[in-house]
Amino acid sequence: MPFTEPNAAAHRSPRPGRPPATRRSRRRRLLLFIGAAFGVVLLATGTATVLALLGLIGAARVDTTGQVEFAQPLPVPPVAESHLDAEGRRVFDLSAQEGSTVFAPGAAPTDTWGVNGDYFGPTLRAERGEEVLVNVTNDLPETTTMHWHGMHLPAAMDGGPHSEIEPGQTWSPTWLIDQPAATLWYHPHTHGLTEEHVGRGLAGMFILDDEDAAELDLPSDYGVDDIPLIVQDRSFDDEGRVTTAAGFGPAGALGDELVVNGAVGPYLEVSTERVRLRVLNASAARTYAFTADDGRDLMLIGTDGGLLEAPVAQQEVMLSPGERAEIVVTMEPGEDVVLRSGPPELGVRAMQDRSSGGQDHFDVLELRAARDLTESPPLPDELVTIPRLEEADATAHRHFEMRSFEINGRSMDMNRVDFTATARTTEVWELRNTHGDPHNFHVHDVQFQVLDVDGDPPPPHLRGWKDTVYLPPDVPVRVIMQFGDYTDAAVPYMYHCHLLWHEDEGMMGQFVVLEDGARPVTELAGDHGRHHDDGDDGGHESAEHDHGGHDHVHHHDDAEQHHGGHGH
Numbered sequence: 001m002p003f004t005e006p007n008a009a010a011h012r013s014p015r016p017g018r019p020p021a022t023r024r025s026r027r028r029r030l031l032l033f034i035g036a037a038f039g040v041v042l043l044a045t046g047t048a049t050v051l052a053l054l055g056l057i058g059a060a061r062v063d064t065t066g067q068v069e070f071a072q073p074l075p076v077p078p079v080a081e082s083h084l085d086a087e088g089r090r091v092f093d094l095s096a097q098e099g100s101t102v103f104a105p106g107a108a109p110t111d112t113w114g115v116n117g118d119y120f121g122p123t124l125r126a127e128r129g130e131e132v133l134v135n136v137t138n139d140l141p142e143t144t145t146m147h148w149h150g151m152h153l154p155a156a157m158d159g160g161p162h163s164e165i166e167p168g169q170t171w172s173p174t175w176l177i178d179q180p181a182a183t184l185w186y187h188p189h190t191h192g193l194t195e196e197h198v199g200r201g202l203a204g205m206f207i208l209d210d211e212d213a214a215e216l217d218l219p220s221d222y223g224v225d226d227i228p229l230i231v232q233d234r235s236f237d238d239e240g241r242v243t244t245a246a247g248f249g250p251a252g253a254l255g256d257e258l259v260v261n262g263a264v265g266p267y268l269e270v271s272t273e274r275v276r277l278r279v280l281n282a283s284a285a286r287t288y289a290f291t292a293d294d295g296r297d298l299m300l301i302g303t304d305g306g307l308l309e310a311p312v313a314q315q316e317v318m319l320s321p322g323e324r325a326e327i328v329v330t331m332e333p334g335e336d337v338v339l340r341s342g343p344p345e346l347g348v349r350a351m352q353d354r355s356s357g358g359q360d361h362f363d364v365l366e367l368r369a370a371r372d373l374t375e376s377p378p379l380p381d382e383l384v385t386i387p388r389l390e391e392a393d394a395t396a397h398r399h400f401e402m403r404s405f406e407i408n409g410r411s412m413d414m415n416r417v418d419f420t421a422t423a424r425t426t427e428v429w430e431l432r433n434t435h436g437d438p439h440n441f442h443v444h445d446v447q448f449q450v451l452d453v454d455g456d457p458p459p460p461h462l463r464g465w466k467d468t469v470y471l472p473p474d475v476p477v478r479v480i481m482q483f484g485d486y487t488d489a490a491v492p493y494m495y496h497c498h499l500l501w502h503e504d505e506g507m508m509g510q511f512v513v514l515e516d517g518a519r520p521v522t523e524l525a526g527d528h529g530r531h532h533d534d535g536d537d538g539g540h541e542s543a544e545h546d547h548g549g550h551d552h553v554h555h556h557d558d559a560e561q562h563h564g565g566h567g568h
């Protein structure tokens, strides 16, 4: 069992046999029909043009506020067991396996995948300065991978699409935890299959601790006042089994109900005055804008890569796929507060907005405060010191244009290294969504800082460490990062859109980190011929820096010409 709470099936439901949200089933059937029809068109054409068309009629507005029953306790993933080996490494044993999950009281079970259980996986936890070793055994009937999202680590340990784990095999990456306390996560990064593998349930949290965070008076009793919330959108059939997504639009497939830690309509019994929510958007396509139903402040204390310098009072916390937020909510004795998601400001035109989930409302989780709450210390005014990366130190400036399913006009090629970064150097990347559709940007190995958004200093919630950032159309976002010591000429890191359908369709590229002047190998390992598009694989390009008409991505020495001819 992946969770400490009893399975929903073993729980007495106030209304046994009632699957979730039957009241919306008629509309869902209609949407399924429309979705299926467009799915056929999409398969037939496979072009982004169809998506624009889909934007017109692909998905209806969803609103579950006030309709969710909150009939089951929130399952909390257990902390993964570990032991120290002879070399002092913290060892975790994970098994990706098949299972069966009941998502709501009385619902029929759905065939799912999980890690050491039926759905999702345990929360891995390690301290800065520790070496970890994770044995990942693939007990599934097909090849998968396991990526440590947000982790600074050698490329060969990163679990990208080159690090395939065949059925029956065990992959055992090991690395030193060398970054601030943070809420990271793990999930497959299988070439062309990430959406499917994550959607089946392969995901979990990886919480990092350090001394700076431990010294702060923050809620940190896991499962009591420090709660992981892994949020996905799903659609269910009349019996409560997961079914084809109810909506489909430019962002990808959208469910019309929310699942938190694998449960539909969960509640959390809060026993302390303050509760810290570690929220992970593990959805394929949906962006959330979390709010409290009474509009109270959500105190944002951390983002993807660690704690902020100071808590930020937010009425709304927006998370695109892959992003995390640590939020502290203050409760009064005996009250109920519903965590909701309101329409996220995707910044896309109305046509795309509706079918990208930009007008949807959800009830997420009910927080039920006990009559007597244990007193919590006030939130610290200051959290951690974040050393600022300086633009003046940057030795490379790169530009990434997100458009259709391509980055800088190129689709993912497992055999092409798109650029080389130099170890221990600082780079500035300008990220630009020149598409009308929603995209975000995620880079492996490093945490970055946002330098500016549309030329302005970043808002407070974007001033901490980030590894994934939402890119509204036509709003340039500049980020700065520093590469570390890890170099590998043969195994690349990925950068990509974290909307999983886009990523699977090739909205991804690869880079290697090398010592100054070194060159990547020309044939990369791990290509098993499962390219999503077989049209142009014959002549594998040289894996060295490709200047052939793709100069969006380039080194500092030719950075000055980057605006030429791209219609910015």
Ligand SMILES: [Cu+2]
Binding pocket: 438, 439, 440, 497, 498, 499, 502, 503, 507
């Ligand atoms: Cu995208």
